[in-house]
Structure formats: structure tokens, C-alpha cells
Amino acid sequence: MNNTQHTSHQYNQELEAARSKLMTMGGLVETQVTDAIKALLERDSALGEKVSFSDYEINTMEVAIDEQCAEIIARRQPAASDLRLLLTIIKVITDLERIGDEAEKVGRYAVEMTETASYGDLHNSLRHLGEHVKAMLSDTLDALARLDVKQAMQVVSNDQQVDEEFDSITRQLYTRMLEDPRNIKDSLNVTWCARSMERIGDHCKNICEYVIYLVKGKDVRHTNLEKMRDEILGND
Amino acid sequence: MSTTITEKVRASLGKRYAREKRFRAYGFISIALSLMFLVLLMFNIFSKGLPAFSSTYIKLDVTLDAQTLGVTADATPEQLRTASYNSVVQKGVQALFPAVEERKQKKALKSLVSGDAQYELQRMVLADPKLIGTNQTVWVLADDDIDMFHKGYVDRTAPEADRRIKDFQLVWLDKLEAEGRIDSQFNTTFFTRGDSREPEQAGILSALMGSVYTMSLTLLFAFPLGVMAAIYLEEFAPKNNFWVDFIEVNINNLASVPSIIFGLLGLAVFIQIFGMPRSSPLVGSFVLTLMILPTIIIASRAALKSVPPSIREGALGIGASKTQSVFHHVVPLAMPGILTGTIIGMAHAVGESAPLLMVGMVAFIVDVPHGITDPATILPVQIYLWADSPERAFTERTSAAIIILLAFMILMNLLAIVLRKQFERRW
Amino acid sequence: MTEATLNMAAAAPQTHKPAAGGREEFAHDITGTVGKPFLDGKDTKFFSRGVNVFYTGNKQAIFDVNVDIGRNEVIAMIGPSGCGKSTFLRCLNRMNDTIAGCRVTGDIRLDGEDIHGKEQDPVLLRARVGMVFQKPNPFPKSIYDNVAYGPRLHGLAANRAELDEIVESSLTKAGLFKEVKDRLQTPGTGLSGGQQQRLCIARTIAVSPEVILMDEPTSALDPIATATIEELIDELRQSFTICIVTHSMQQAARISQRTAYFHMGKLVEVNNTKTVFTNPQHQLTENYITGRFG
Numbered sequence: 001m002n003n004t005q006h007t008s009h010q011y012n013q014e015l016e017a018a019r020s021k022l023m024t025m026g027g028l029v030e031t032q033v034t035d036a037i038k039a040l041l042e043r044d045s046a047l048g049e050k051v052s053f054s055d056y057e058i059n060t061m062e063v064a065i066d067e068q069c070a071e072i073i074a075r076r077q078p079a080a081s082d083l084r085l086l087l088t089i090i091k092v093i094t095d096l097e098r099i100g101d102e103a104e105k106v107g108r109y110a111v112e113m114t115e116t117a118s119y120g121d122l123h124n125s126l127r128h129l130g131e132h133v134k135a136m137l138s139d140t141l142d143a144l145a146r147l148d149v150k151q152a153m154q155v156v157s158n159d160q161q162v163d164e165e166f167d168s169i170t171r172q173l174y175t176r177m178l179e180d181p182r183n184i185k186d187s188l189n190v191t192w193c194a195r196s197m198e199r200i201g202d203h204c205k206n207i208c209e210y211v212i213y214l215v216k217g218k219d220v221r222h223t224n225l226e227k228m229r230d231e232i233l234g235n236d
Numbered sequence: 237m238s239t240t241i242t243e244k245v246r247a248s249l250g251k252r253y254a255r256e257k258r259f260r261a262y263g264f265i266s267i268a269l270s271l272m273f274l275v276l277l278m279f280n281i282f283s284k285g286l287p288a289f290s291s292t293y294i295k296l297d298v299t300l301d302a303q304t305l306g307v308t309a310d311a312t313p314e315q316l317r318t319a320s321y322n323s324v325v326q327k328g329v330q331a332l333f334p335a336v337e338e339r340k341q342k343k344a345l346k347s348l349v350s351g352d353a354q355y356e357l358q359r360m361v362l363a364d365p366k367l368i369g370t371n372q373t374v375w376v377l378a379d380d381d382i383d384m385f386h387k388g389y390v391d392r393t394a395p396e397a398d399r400r401i402k403d404f405q406l407v408w409l410d411k412l413e414a415e416g417r418i419d420s421q422f423n424t425t426f427f428t429r430g431d432s433r434e435p436e437q438a439g440i441l442s443a444l445m446g447s448v449y450t451m452s453l454t455l456l457f458a459f460p461l462g463v464m465a466a467i468y469l470e471e472f473a474p475k476n477n478f479w480v481d482f483i484e485v486n487i488n489n490l491a492s493v494p495s496i497i498f499g500l501l502g503l504a505v506f507i508q509i510f511g512m513p514r515s516s517p518l519v520g521s522f523v524l525t526l527m528i529l530p531t532i533i534i535a536s537r538a539a540l541k542s543v544p545p546s547i548r549e550g551a552l553g554i555g556a557s558k559t560q561s562v563f564h565h566v567v568p569l570a571m572p573g574i575l576t577g578t579i580i581g582m583a584h585a586v587g588e589s590a591p592l593l594m595v596g597m598v599a600f601i602v603d604v605p606h607g608i609t610d611p612a613t614i615l616p617v618q619i620y621l622w623a624d625s626p627e628r629a630f631t632e633r634t635s636a637a638i639i640i641l642l643a644f645m646i647l648m649n650l651l652a653i654v655l656r657k658q659f660e661r662r663w
Numbered sequence: 664m665t666e667a668t669l670n671m672a673a674a675a676p677q678t679h680k681p682a683a684g685g686r687e688e689f690a691h692d693i694t695g696t697v698g699k700p701f702l703d704g705k706d707t708k709f710f711s712r713g714v715n716v717f718y719t720g721n722k723q724a725i726f727d728v729n730v731d732i733g734r735n736e737v738i739a740m741i742g743p744s745g746c747g748k749s750t751f752l753r754c755l756n757r758m759n760d761t762i763a764g765c766r767v768t769g770d771i772r773l774d775g776e777d778i779h780g781k782e783q784d785p786v787l788l789r790a791r792v793g794m795v796f797q798k799p800n801p802f803p804k805s806i807y808d809n810v811a812y813g814p815r816l817h818g819l820a821a822n823r824a825e826l827d828e829i830v831e832s833s834l835t836k837a838g839l840f841k842e843v844k845d846r847l848q849t850p851g852t853g854l855s856g857g858q859q860q861r862l863c864i865a866r867t868i869a870v871s872p873e874v875i876l877m878d879e880p881t882s883a884l885d886p887i888a889t890a891t892i893e894e895l896i897d898e899l900r901q902s903f904t905i906c907i908v909t910h911s912m913q914q915a916a917r918i919s920q921r922t923a924y925f926h927m928g929k930l931v932e933v934n935n936t937k938t939v940f941t942n943p944q945h946q947l948t949e950n951y952i953t954g955r956f957g
Contacts, residue, residue, distance in 0.1 A: 006953070006954050006955050079940045079941075079952045080939075080941060080942065080948075080953050082953045217941060217942025474763070475763040475764070476719070544798075544800070546798050546800035547800055547802065548761075549761075550802065550866075552758065552761060552789060553756070553789060553793060553795075553867065554789065554793060554794075554812065554813040554869075554870055555786050555787070555789040555816060555870060556786070556812075556816055557786050558761075560816065565802055
């Protein structure tokens with residue numbers, strides 16, 4: 001993947017611009033997610049508010065990058081790796097935008113839940129899930145920046161752990177709601193937050209699959225992990 | 237920065253335009269000069285040559301009596317042919333001026349009319365023997381000196397010794413003029429006779445026919461030979477082959493060999509080795525063929541080369557053989573160019589005299605040639621011979637012959653151009 | 664995450680070997696050509712093994728080309744100028760024979776028959792393998808005569824009626840009949856560029872070849888005429904095998920089933936067109952397709 005080698009300098013710059021914008025958007029999304037989780041865990045309603053109001057930035061970026069990609073496709077008719085790069089960018093920004101949406105949701109619930117007395121042992125589980133998701137997102141963006149297939153594979157396999165953690169939180173919440181119906185409102189809020197974080201993990205997984213497609217030219221969506229590993233890394 | 241460039245450009249503009257104007261002026265001047273010379277040349281030739289298309293006739297009253305002729309009414313054609321028409325003519329002339337007695341004047345009187353007059357009477361009688369015994373009024377050719385006088389080339393005011401027409405002749409001529417017995421008519425002799433020592437009887441026909449025969453044969457030999465050679469060399473001959481290159485170099489060299497060398501070659505090979513008839517259009521055309529072959533070959537090759545390869549490939553691509561692609565497509569497309577080369581070659585040949593001098597086509601030919609092996613001469617040589625003759629009347633005939641040669645050439649080129657246009661219809 | 668890491672990642676070493684990861688599985692079989700140059704025997708129209716072409720002075724134009732060309736497929740040959748794609752195309756109907764000093768070695772078979780065999784006649788071969796050229800080159804004759812030239816040459820029509828029919832059906836197949844049916848006797852050179860090229864195609868299919876070779880057939884045409892020809896090529900695929908050399912990668916992508924990439928006289932990659940244009944296996948192909956130098 002080497003964008004500095006096109007005969008057309010302009011083309012190099014256009015692709016590079018789209019890519020760097022993508023990374024900027026990634027950075028923005030990462031900040032949003034970090035802030036949202038922080039607001040949730042530290043009951044910081046101001047931060048939560050800020051997160052829920054910052055989502056429009058991500059949305060405008062998505063539109064801008066989309067437009068840029070459409071222009072490159074129309075003007076340059078990219079093929080092979082360039083084509084894959086643009087397809088990947090277009091798909092990745094959709095997922096990034098969704099991640100942004102999820103972060104916004106978490107931010108909103110964080111504001112609502114500042115009144116909640118205590119999460120109890122849920123606090124720990126949520127923190128754990130949050131850390132995990134943050135790490136996943138960071139790894140994903142790293143893999144995207146470096147076009148690192150191994151790291152992308154790692155993220156894809158990590159997604160299972162996130163799912164498991166989400167399941168465990170759900171079970172904890174069942175118990176909590178059964179114990180005291182007054183907890184239902186808070187518990188539901190916590191469920192939505194956990195759900196959002198789990199969704200962020202899913203989107204990260206998608207992005208990593210696109211990275212694999214970008215680098216290897218192989219679509220690995222909707223296959224199981226073992227097969228993917230065989231196909232991608234087996235012969236390395 | 238940009239202003240200085242603009243200024244620099246503007247500063248140089250005047251000079252550049254001036255140079256352009258100057259160059260155009262040079263071109264215009266050279267065209268004008270060459271046109272001027274051409275016009276001068278044409279004017280000279282036509283002013284000198286046109287009078288030759290008319291000649292002076294004198295009206296004679298002759299008595300074709302059997303006694304003077306020395307034949308009887310029932311004479312055989314042989315007797316009629318050898319009858320004494322000369323006496324009849326002489327009597328006719330004397331009858332115009334019965335008073336003349338002096339011997340010298342009598343002789344001058346006889347030479348008032350051309351030696352052709354008696355043959356004119358002979359032709360009349362042979363055509364119609366019944367004329368014997370009748371009186372006839374005939375227009376007979378005047379002598380070339382009389383012709384010159386009548387056309388106004390003799391200055392009456394010059395001293396008598398400097399004139400070919402003496403004072404007493406002037407008196408006669410004035411009398412004839414007054415009686416309406418002297419007149420200019422279209423010179424048919426010039427177009428119907430061969431060469432003659434007497435200018436008024438000299439014609440261009442033998443030379444013209446010689447040229448026509450020679451040129452037709454030359455075209456017949458040179459065109460197919462040259463075109464075939466060109467096609468072979470251009471399309472079929474192996475490339476980068478020593479012998480092909482050798483032949484090519486030699487063809488190019490031959491194009492620049494002086495034409496008289498070809499004449500020498502013709503003399504040595506065709507006449508001395510093969511024993512072909514000297515002075516004949518056949519040998520002449522062989523020599524001219526050799527001379528113009530290189531021109532035709534080189535021009536034809538250039539024409540073939542300029543046919544786009546896409547046409548060849550197109551034909552080959554649907555399965556035409558090499559020969560088919562060449563003859564169905566390449567040659568027809570190259571034809572205009574080939575014809576141009578041939579025209580140039582033929583125009584060169586028609587004006588050529590040097591090589592033909594060497595094969596004897598410079599002979600004095602009275603009879604019109606009737607075949608390709610008859611002795612003949614050609615127009616340029618005829619012009620050369622006449623230009624060499626001392627009689628004043630030959631000067632105008634030389635120019636007239638040049639006019640005929642030019643007309644011949646123009647006609648030939650016109651034909652070729654028409655042919656070329658026909659082929660050039662590229663759709 | 665920063666620009667620096669991006670660029671570091673981007674600065675993968677440029678080698679002719681496949682870039683890191685995964686491509687060795689396709690790597691060089693005996694032919695030196697990556698991808699899928701060979702087909703099942705029964706689908707093979709043209710079979711070529713070890714084809715070399717030399718020009719005067721032992722200058723080698725193409726090196727050891729091994730590829731199969733399938734029945735009723737459109738195979739596009741792409742590559743930079745002077746890469747040998749046209750030269751290879753012209754091997755297939757022995758058009759190179761007409762170039763002085765050109766020598767072709769190797770084994771080329773059409774339906775299993777050696778085209779260089781003793782009993783094989785180049786004129787017959789060219790009737791079976793027709794060719795359309797870069798510049799529309801109708802003969803300076805009428806439209807009718809242009810199309811009728813081949814059949815007349817090979818004696819394909821017994822009488823005028825049959826010839827008329829061949830001309831009409833060829834022009835129809837070439838998508839030109841409707842446009843010219845009222846002026847068959849007018850000159851072929853009076854047509855527009857695109858019509859001229861279709862006339863050349865009609866002229867080629869009039870002799871019912873099995874394969875049509877096209878050497879950059881649209882490079883002299885405007886986009887609309889190009890689109891018409893491309894549409895025509897797709898229709899002709901039903902009855903003919905078509906090998907097309909093109910400078911336009913987009914054209915190759917649009918019309919071909921398989922694409923062969925030539926580079927400096929070598930056949931670098933042959934693959935399904937889809938694969939070549941989304942995920943080429945060889946770095947050289949990738950560079951060419953994406954417009955990188957190297």
C-alpha cells in the first residue's frame with residue numbers, strides 16, 4: 001500500500017488526504033468514546049453533555065469524506081489497491097460514525113445516571129468493559145493506520161471477549177432487577193450503555209475485517225475465526 | 237518580470253515582421269522574374285513561329301496542253317508522272333510578265349515560284365487526267381524569299397545589294413499584289429510533309445510521327461518494366477540483402493548519368509551487337525527507355541512506400557496473399573504517384589535529343605516513317621537541324637516546330653493528368 | 664495514529680516480489696506467469712507455450728509466453744507501450760511473418776493444430792483468425808466491396824445473391840447494417856471513425872473466422888463510438904473468440920473475461936478480469952493498474 005508512487009502527484013495527494021482525514025475522524029471518535037466512558041464511570045454530567053453535543057463533528061466528517069471518495073472515484077477510476085482503499089474508507093467511516101453515535105448515547109445516559117446512587121459491583125464490570133472497548137478501538141485504529149493484518153486479526157478475536165463481558169453484565173443486571181424492582185430504571189440505563197459498548201466492539205471488528213480486505217484483497221466477513229486465520233495467516 | 241518579457245517580445249516584433257515581409261518579397265520577386273522570362277520566351281517563340289503557319293501562294297494561269305507536257309491524252313499513269321510539268325509552270329510564270337527578256341531576270345522569274353509548283357500540277361493531273369488540254373488557274377507555293385518578302389521581312393529602303401529581292405523583283409511583286417495574284421494561305425505543307433532543303437516545302441510531319449512512334453514505344457517498354465521493377469524492389473525483394481542494396485544504389489546512380497552515355501550504349505549494344513536498324517524509333521525508344529527507367533522506378537517506389545501499411549495489413553488480415561494485397565490495394569493506391577513519375581520521365585524523354593543523335597536519329601528524313609523500323613527523326617532533333625540551316629525562312633519554322641513540340645508535350649501531360657485524376661478518385 | 668506512523672506504514676519496500684504476506688501461494692509456477700494462464704483442454708482455443716519473438720539483430724521482443732485462450736472468451740492484453748502485447752497478438756495469426764527479420768519460436772496451437780506446421784498455410788490461418796487494427800482501415804472502395812472482399816477472395820459465395828446475404832449478415836452482426844443499408848455503394852472511407860471501425864469488423868467477420876484479434880480497436884475513436892464497439896464485442900463473444908490489445912485499462916475491465924498483463928516482453932499475470940482489477944497478484948500488475956511508476 002504505497003500512495004506516494006502514483007504517476008499523478010495530484011492523485012497521491014487526493015488519496016493521502018482522504019486517508020489522513022479518515023485517521024483524524026478515527027482520532028475524534030476515539031476521544032468521544034474515551035470521554036463518554038469516563039463520564040459514565042466518574043458520573044461527570046458536564047463531560048457527558050459535551051460528548052452528546054460533539055457528535056455532529058463526526059457526522060460532518062463522515063459526509064465530507066464520503067464526498068471526497070466519490071470525487072476520487074469519479075475522476076480517477078481507481079483500481080486494485082486504490083479501489084480497495086477507497087471502498088475501505090467508505091465502509092470504515094460508516095462504522096466510525098456508528099461508533100460515534102454509540103458514544104453519544106453513552107454520554108446521554110451518563111448525564112441521566114449522575115443521579116443514580118451507586119452502580120455497586122456493576123461499576124467494576126462496566127469499567128472493565130469500557131477499558132476493553134477502548135483498547136479495542138485504539139488497536140483497530142492502529143491496525144488501520146499501519147495496515148497491520150495481525151493486529152486486525154487480534155482485534156477480531158478480542159471481540160468475543162467483549163461479547164462475553166456484555167453477557168456477564170446482562171446476567172448481573174437480571175439479578176439486580178429481580179432483587180428490587182426500583183432498580184429497573186437504572187438497570188435498564190446500564191444495559192443500554194453496556195449494549196452501546198458492545199456495539200462499539202462489533203464495529204471495531206467490522207473495521208478490522210475491512211483492513212484485512214484492504215491489505216489482502218480477501219473478504220473475510222461472515223466467516224469463522226479459524227477459517228480466517230487459515231486463509232490469512234496460514235501461509236505467512 | 238512578465239512586463240520585461242512582454243517588452244522584449246514587443247521590441248523584437250518589428251524586426252520579425254520585417255524579416256517576414258522581406259522573405260515574402262524575395263519569393264514574389266523570384267516568381268515574377270521567372271514568369272517574366274517565361275513570357276519573354278513564349279513571346280519570342282510565338283512571334284517568330286506563328287508566321288510559319290501561313291505561307292505565300294501565287295496565282296498562275298497554266299495551260300496543261302499535251303504538247304508542253306510531252307504526253308498524249310491516253311498516256312499511262314507512269315507517263316503522266318514523268319511528264320514535263322516544269323515547262324508548264326515556267327510558261328505560266330512567263331505569261332505573267334511577257335516583257336522580261338534579260339537572262340538573269342528570266343532566271344529570277346523562274347524562281348518566283350517554289351520547286352513544289354510542278355509537283356502540285358503533277359498531283360492535280362494524276363488525280364484527274366482529264367485536265368490535260370484545259371486551262372487552269374492554280375495557286376502555287378511561292379519561293380521562300382518571296383514568302384519572306386510578303387510577310388514583311390524585307391526592308392525596301394535597304395541598299396539593293398543587301399537585299400535578296402532586287403529592285404526589278406519588287407516591281408513584279410507590286411504588280412502581282414495589285415492584280416491580287418499573291419496571297420497568304422494556311423500552311424498545310426508544314427503539317428503534311430517531311431523535311432526538305434527548301435524551307436517553303438519543309439514540314440514537321442516526319443519528325444512528329446518519329447516522336448509519336450518513339451514515345452509510344454518508350455511508354456510501352458518503360459512503364460511496365462519500371463513499375464514491375466519498383467513493385468518487386470519495394471514489396472517483394474528481401475530487405476537488407478547485399479544484391480538488392482547493390483541494385484538500388486545502381487538505379488539511383490543511373491538516374492544521374494548524362495543522357496548521351498545512354499546514346500553511346502544504344503549504339504554499341506542495340507545497333508552494333510544486335511544489329512537493329514539504325515535511326516529507327518525502335519532503337520530510339522530502347523535508349524530512351526533505359527534513360528527514364530530509373531526515374532520511373534524511383535518515383536514508383538516512393539509512391540508505393542507512401543501507401544499506408546494499414547491497408548496492406550487490412551488485406552493480409554482477412555487472408556489475402558501478399559500478391560493479392562499488393563495488386564488489389566497497394567498498386568491502385570500508388571497509381572497516381574506512379575503516373576506522376578511516368579509523366580516526368582516521359583516529359584524528359586520527349587525533349588531529349590542527345591542520346592538519339594548517337595543512334596542516328598539525326599538523319600535528314602524526307603519521308604514520313606510508316607513503321608517502327610523506318611528511319612525517323614524526332615522533334616527536338618528536327619528543331620536542332622532547322623536552327624542550323626542558313627535560310628531566313630527556317631528561323632520561323634524552327635520556332636513553329638518548337639510550338640509543335642510544346643503542344644505535343646502539353647497534350648501528353650494533359651492525358652497523363654486526366655488518367656491520374658481518374659485513379660486519384662480515392663472515394 | 665499520527666501522520667508519521669501512517670507514512671511509515673505506507674513506505675513498504677518496492678520490489679518486484681509480491682509485497683508482504685500471502686501472495687507466494689500464487690507465485691511462480693514454471694511459466695513465470697502468476698494467476699491462471701492455463702485452462703482445461705476442452706475450453707482451449709489457442710494454446711501457446713514458450714513463445715519467443717526476435718526482431719532483426721536478435722533483439723528479443725517477447726520472452727517465453729505461456730498462455731491458453733479460451734473458446735468464446737474475450738481476453739484483454741494490457742501493458743505499457745512496447746511491452747510486447749501487440750507482438751504476441753500478431754503471433755496468433757502469423758502476421759509477424761510479414762515483418763522482415765522477425766522470427767517466432769515456440770509452440771502455438773489453434774484447436775490443437777500447430778499454426779507453424781508444414782501443412783498450415785498462413786493465408787488459411789488468417790482466414791480463420793481475423794484481425795482488426797488500431798486505425799480504421801477500410802479499403803478505398805464501396806461499403807459493399809469492403810465487406811465482400813474477403814468472401815470473394817476465398818470464394819465463399821457461389822453467386823451474387825449469396826454474396827449479398829453474407830454482406831448483409833456481416834454488417835448486421837457488426838451493428839452497421841441499419842445505418843448504411845441505403846448507401847452500400849458509397850465509399851467506406853466516407854463513414855465516421857466508429858462506423859469505419861465497425862465496417863472493418865464486418866469485413867473481418869464476413870469470412871467467418873473463429874477468432875478475432877483486435878489491436879487497440881478503439882484508440883482512434885471518440886467515447887461514444889468506443890462504447891458502441893465495446894457493446895459489439897460483447898455480442899460477438901457469442902460466436903467468436905476475441906483477443907483484444909488495449910491501452911485503456913478501463914476498457915479491458917469493461918469488456919474482457921480474462922486479462923493478461925505484459926511487461927517488458929514477459930507475460931506477468933493472467934487472471935480473471937475481476938481479480939486483476941480488484942486484487943492483482945503481482946506487484947507489477949498492481950503498479951500498472953493503479954497508475955504507479957515502477
